[in-house]
Amino acid sequence: MALNHILRLLLCLLTFKTGFSAEISVFVQTGASVQLDIQTQQLPEFELLLWMNNKSESIVRYNSDSKRVTPHDSYKDRVVFNDVTFSLTLKNMQKTDSGLYTARTIGSITRDLVSYRVSVIDSVEAPVLTVNSNWSSSDSCTVNFTCRAQELMINSSYQNNRCSPQEVTSQINTLILNCSEEYIICNHSNPVSWNEDRINIKELCIYKENELNNVQTVSSLVWPVVCSVALWILICLLVFLYFKYKKGAPEEVEGNTIYAQVEAEDQTQEKTGNDRPITVYWTLGQHKKPTIPNETDHTVYSEVHKHPNEKLSAISADDT
Incomplete structure (x- = not known):
């Protein structure tokens, strides 16, 4: 003026x-x-x-x-x-x-x-100030940010409690970036109006510091939980394998081991030259035992094939 x-x-x-x-x-x-x-x-x-x-x-x-x-x-x-x-x-x-x-x-x-x-x-549009915080190994807060309004833009950083003031212009519009110990200020103006966006840098640094501490705390709790879950999975797997192995083990009935099961669905008929049916006998589940003197060998025979019109053949239960 x-x-x-x-x-x-x-x-x-x-x-x-x-x-x-x-x-x-x-x-x-x-x-x-x-x-x-x-x-x-x-x-x-x-x-x-x-x-x-x-x-x-x-x-x-x-x-x-x-x-x-x-x-x-x-x-x-x-x-x-x-x-x-x-x-x-x-x-x-x-x-x-x-x-x-x-x-x-x-x-x-x-x-x-x-x-x-x-x-x-017209009056100017409100500028937009966006912040992307990065943290170093020290306790200081280093902030990268962008000040933008219409076609104007400024990229800068806040470090060691200060930033470099910058200004860009386009025809009648002006964009100014400035910092204090408490605020980052983005100002957009023309000859008849002005508008600004600002961020409290102290609150931002405190928030980011608390966020970083929370991340570290959560990270320290994750490993015990993961290890516990892995241990439970291992125990469940071992129990499953144990019962599966026990179920598949051979069963004993009255001291005799069942080695195989034979299912016969079809009847096989063998005939001689005179067309006479011949009964075929099979030994099932016979377990060879050491020969013991004076002990009678008991063999169980089962009739597998027979002619439908013939009488059942006698089953010998005592073969000397």
């Missing part, structure tokens, strides 16, 4: 001595009001004073004799004219109102007193 006042003073002196008029750049936020002042302190004699836009429309006409102020129809509800300082105030500015505005006197001569280049712009 101080710079604008200095520029206006210089233009006032220049215009007063030479009558030269130069453009003054003015930025207005959308929906706001703007006041346009005449810089010369002593005006020449005039009959009419006009404020005109870049379309050569008379926004307002002031007659010095009648002291009458006549606003343009399109600006009737938006314009305020000061008949003492001859300044013009425009309300509810829109982007379509951007352009050149000129104060002109008409009398014995016509003179342009001052011109304003008015730019109506």
Whole structure:
């Protein structure tokens, strides 16, 4: 604001001595009001004073004799004219109102007193500050972060309680990154507004330190749990194998071992040349024992094949 006042003073002196008029750049936020002042302190004699836009429309006409102020129809509800300082105030500015505005006197001569280049712009968007914390072996908190707003971006780091201030600009927008002992600050601004995002670095470092301690604590508890689970799995596996082996072991019935089981579903019939059925005998599950004197050998025979119409063959239970 101080710079604008200095520029206006210089233009006032220049215009007063030479009558030269130069453009003054003015930025207005959308929906706001703007006041346009005449810089010369002593005006020449005039009959009419006009404020005109870049379309050569008379926004307002002031007659010095009648002291009458006549606003343009399109600006009737938006314009305020000061008949003492001859300044013009425009309300509810829109982007379509951007352009050149000129104060002109008409009398014995016509003179342009001052011109304003008015730019109506929107307020800036809020910047976004994102943080990615990294931890070293020391107790210090080292933070990498990004400050971003629209097409502007700054990457930097916070270390040893400070960071390097940085600034980038694009046309009328400016992005500034700065740090203090407590905050990281990302500021986005233009000539009519500003917005910022900030992070408390002390709270962030304390939170990250607690998070790191929690991770270490959880890690120290994981191994005992894993070992316990592995031990239980091993015990269950051993019990399963034990019962499986015991179930598959041979069974003994009345001291005699059953070595095999034979299932016969079909009957096999062997015939001689005279077509007479012959019964075939098989020895099942016979266990050879050492020969003992005077001990009778008992062999059990089973009839496997027989003719359907023949009588059952006698089973010899005593073979000498």
